[in-house]
Amino acid sequence: MSRLVIMTVGKTHSGKTTFAKELEAVLQQAIVIDQDNHAEFINCHYKKLRPTEGPNTLKYSITNAIVNYAAEQSNFHIILSNSNLNKTGRTNVLRYFHDKGFESIIVYFDLSMDLLKERVKQTQRSNVIFRSASSFLEVLEKQENSTEIQVPSEDEANYLFTIKDPIHTADIIQQIRALVGGI
16 A cells, blocks of 8 residues: 655644644554644753744654655655745655655645634744744734745645545545545
8 A cells, every 4th residue: 555645734723733643543654743843842851952033954864764764764644734835845744755655645724714814813832943933823814925935736645535524524524535445
């Protein structure tokens, strides 16, 4: 059976982590790799090593080590739970997996800004993952105004699913589950 890499794409509080956990619960042999966990680990234990400016290369190094280990040392389907809003970054990650024989799925969370702002206002999530922002609202506003965000296209992965309304999440999970059975 081919292995899958499932990449979630979306703004903060769009449901990527919840979706990834729910998908992991229904798929046999799947693992979630979530960069927020790596950011929290660094901020709790290695804050002095964080870069003060530019990309968080330490976080990316930790993520890459875990991704490489999961791809090369396990038989798990891999669920990547982070924003993945930049097409160049997505392309590079998916090329890595395609070169290893993985089939790819992008799940794009295209929820309204009104819903995302409401979720951010009501969040109970810890902001310990932050390095350069003070709140999830600030993160969302940066994402809303970013020129680097690019909507995924069908040519990027073997399969593309778009979630415009959270009520469709369970249906998408079942469609992916059916794909796993067919691969």
